[in-house]
Amino acid sequence: MARIQLNNIAKSYGSVEVMRDINLTIEDGEFIVLVGPSGCGKSTLLRMIAGLEPISGGDFTVDGKRMNEVPPRDRDMAMVFQSYALYPHMDVARNMGFSLEIRKAPNEERTSKVALAAQTLGLTKLTERLPKQLSGGQRQRVAMGRAIVRDPSAFLFDEPLSNLDAALRVEMRLEIARLHQRLKATMIYVTHDQVEALTLADRIVVLNAGDIQQVGTPLELYDRPANKFVAQFIGSPTMNILEIEPGEGGIRLKNGAALSVGLPDGQKRASELGVRPEHLNIVAPDAAHLSGTAELVEHLGSDTNIHAHVPGIGQVLVREHGHFPLKTGEPVGIAVDLAKTHLFDPDGRRLAA
Amino acid sequence: MSALRRSTPLAVTGKYLALAFYVGFALFPLYWLAKIAITPDKLIYTEGTALFPSKVTFENFETVLVATDFLAYFKNSLIVSLGTAAITTCFAAAAGYAFSRFDFRGKRLVIALMLITQMFPLLMIIAPIYKIVAAIGLLNSLTSLIIVYTAFNIPFATFLMQSFFDGIPKDLEEAGMIDGCTRFEALRKIIMPLTLPGLGATLGFVFTAAWSELLFALMLINSNDTMTFPVGLLTFVSKFSVDWGQMMAAGVLALVPSCLFFIFIQRYLVQGLTSGAVKG
Ligand SMILES: Nc1ncnc2c1ncn2[C@@H]1O[C@H](COP(=O)(O)OP(=O)(O)OP(=O)(O)O)[C@@H](O)[C@H]1O
Numbered sequence: 001m002a003r004i005q006l007n008n009i010a011k012s013y014g015s016v017e018v019m020r021d022i023n024l025t026i027e028d029g030e031f032i033v034l035v036g037p038s039g040c041g042k043s044t045l046l047r048m049i050a051g052l053e054p055i056s057g058g059d060f061t062v063d064g065k066r067m068n069e070v071p072p073r074d075r076d077m078a079m080v081f082q083s084y085a086l087y088p089h090m091d092v093a094r095n096m097g098f099s100l101e102i103r104k105a106p107n108e109e110r111t112s113k114v115a116l117a118a119q120t121l122g123l124t125k126l127t128e129r130l131p132k133q134l135s136g137g138q139r140q141r142v143a144m145g146r147a148i149v150r151d152p153s154a155f156l157f158d159e160p161l162s163n164l165d166a167a168l169r170v171e172m173r174l175e176i177a178r179l180h181q182r183l184k185a186t187m188i189y190v191t192h193d194q195v196e197a198l199t200l201a202d203r204i205v206v207l208n209a210g211d212i213q214q215v216g217t218p219l220e221l222y223d224r225p226a227n228k229f230v231a232q233f234i235g236s237p238t239m240n241i242l243e244i245e246p247g248e249g250g251i252r253l254k255n256g257a258a259l260s261v262g263l264p265d266g267q268k269r270a271s272e273l274g275v276r277p278e279h280l281n282i283v284a285p286d287a288a289h290l291s292g293t294a295e296l297v298e299h300l301g302s303d304t305n306i307h308a309h310v311p312g313i314g315q316v317l318v319r320e321h322g323h324f325p326l327k328t329g330e331p332v333g334i335a336v337d338l339a340k341t342h343l344f345d346p347d348g349r350r351l352a353a
Numbered sequence: 354m355s356a357l358r359r360s361t362p363l364a365v366t367g368k369y370l371a372l373a374f375y376v377g378f379a380l381f382p383l384y385w386l387a388k389i390a391i392t393p394d395k396l397i398y399t400e401g402t403a404l405f406p407s408k409v410t411f412e413n414f415e416t417v418l419v420a421t422d423f424l425a426y427f428k429n430s431l432i433v434s435l436g437t438a439a440i441t442t443c444f445a446a447a448a449g450y451a452f453s454r455f456d457f458r459g460k461r462l463v464i465a466l467m468l469i470t471q472m473f474p475l476l477m478i479i480a481p482i483y484k485i486v487a488a489i490g491l492l493n494s495l496t497s498l499i500i501v502y503t504a505f506n507i508p509f510a511t512f513l514m515q516s517f518f519d520g521i522p523k524d525l526e527e528a529g530m531i532d533g534c535t536r537f538e539a540l541r542k543i544i545m546p547l548t549l550p551g552l553g554a555t556l557g558f559v560f561t562a563a564w565s566e567l568l569f570a571l572m573l574i575n576s577n578d579t580m581t582f583p584v585g586l587l588t589f590v591s592k593f594s595v596d597w598g599q600m601m602a603a604g605v606l607a608l609v610p611s612c613l614f615f616i617f618i619q620r621y622l623v624q625g626l627t628s629g630a631v632k633g
């Protein structure tokens with residue numbers, strides 16, 4: 001069991017600083033997901049926690065003990081690599097039991113633990129195969145098996161599902177959620193798939209360019225993003241951002257339309273309005289806040305995405321539930337759910353209402 | 354374009370003809386070596402260009418094995434080549450691993466220096482090497498040859514080994530270290546087994562290079578006791594004649610260890626040991 005603390009963690013490669021002042025406390029048994037765009041430092045952070053990458057500054061503690069210089073083998077953490085990193089010359093059973101073999105665990109213990117893990121992951125029939133004789137999904141499960149056999153105090157996952165096809169990804173996602181419920185171990189999970197992040201996480205950490213943007217539960221991030229970056233990163237399709245200026249009784253959009261959005265105290269500073277596609281609705285022109293034409297209508301079955309062009313404002317994306325009968329080129333009126341909008345100041349910070 | 358790529362019977366025939374031509378071209382000298390070795394002395398000149406002698410004899414082999422010092426040369430060559438191959442491969446594996454996995458100050462400089470050593474014609478450094486070896490009293494010893502050959506082969510062998518280590522994903526030893534290995538254990542239990550093809554290839558390459566080296570063997574060795582096989586071959590050339598039959602017989606025998614060596618390491622040369630480690 002492990003409570004992991006990062007205090008002012010920094011990382012540089014030579015003179016290039018890729019990460020600074022990372023502060024994060026991960027509670028025992030918590031499922032933390034690290035998300036962010038490519039190159040933002042997710043893997044680097046995970047590898048520093050694993051001990052594979054030296055920490056350039058700050059303190060990394062587990063249960064209060066400073067672990068900065070402790071080698072990976074003494075950190076009691078298991079890691080599942082994006083590439084799986086199975087040992088190609090060992091069969092599935094030996095791959096899974098390798099950590100016990102290294103720790104000189106008795107043979108019976110090894111066999112029984114491996115058998116148990118193989119059973120949990122549906123690998124029982126494959127234990128004598130070599131990694132090259134397995135499919136991608138099976139390899140992925142062996143990689144997971146290697147981690148759970150050890151019963152570590154924390155699990156680290158670096159995009160473990162990104163090489164799998166969509167169906168398998170859903171299945172393995174459930175598997176990982178179940179694993180967490182059963183083991184109640186601390187888990188740190190890197191992904192750039194927001195569905196994975198939103199469904200698995202107790203708390204999500206959003207990183208950008210080596211900085212933590214926000215830490216919070218999935219719903220906190222969705223409902224109260226700290227800034228424009230988080231607002232646009234979480235939620236799919238992406239939030240619409242419209243330029244505004246303060247006006248009578250609320251705000252005015254660039255095309256002159258007035259919206260009665262309650263401005264917080266520092267009202268003069270609001271420069272942009274964010275509203276998610278699902279909080280916009282197609283309505284009759286006389287009830288609409290905005291009007292334009294449907295440029296592209298995407299029918300996804302469960303949802304319909306309407307890319308509308310609004311003169312003076314530009315592209316606005318509206319998401320309607322179910323099958324919405326609308327054709328490309330038709331005029332549309334758009335209503336804004338005023339209670340669910342977000343205001344951002346010129347620096348991109350969200351202004352709390 | 355695709356029409357060109359489709360294999361017509363004509364294209365297939367052409368391909369095999371080209372292959373056959375290449376193989377024939379490459380193997381013909383070896384065939385000729387063997388042919389002359391089994392041709393009786395009397396017929397060597399009279400039937401010089403016939404593809405197969407009218408009479409076959411193994412007399413040359415017998416003479417070479419019994420009446421000359423061939424076996425001694427052979428043994429010396431074996432000691433030198435095996436010694437060189439083993440020592441070089443050990444150094445090359447260690448250095449190649451370091452180049453492949455670690456970043457350290459001066460790495461590029463060391464690599465550049467090693468490349469530069471490969472650019473000199475050997476003739477240029479014969480004299481200095483001779484002086485050095487003479488000064489430390491190692492002339493006429495097999496040790497001197499092992500040292501010199503090792504020095505010459507290490508750079509290339511190191512680059513060879515480095516490329517093999519580069520081919521093994523770093524993730525594997527990191528996974529090993531997370532699983533509880535020290536770096537050295539990860540190297541021994543995970544990386545080493547996967548590098549066997551690389552070790553085999555390097556051993557084979559260095560062995561062959563040392564086995565056929567003549568220039569330095571000629572310079573550093575004078576006494577009959579420590580002559581290696583390529584130098585020994587020259588003893589078949591006397592002032593007035595060349596004993597072609599015996600020389601070729603000795604040549605055929607000299608091929609045996611190289612062949613055995615490659616048959617032995619061939620199974621390690623088969624590619625694909627690392628497949629399955631990572632996706633794709
Ligand atoms: N060895 C290195 N030397 C210099 N810079 C590096 C090195 N490794 C990583 N970086 C830099 O560190 C930053 C973070 O890299 P990291 O691999 O952690 O990104 P990531 O968030 O995992 O991205 P991805 O989603 O693409 O995997 C990147 O900007 C990268 O260029």
Ligand SMILES: [Mg+2]
Pocket residue numbers: 042043044
């Ligand atoms: Mg990464």
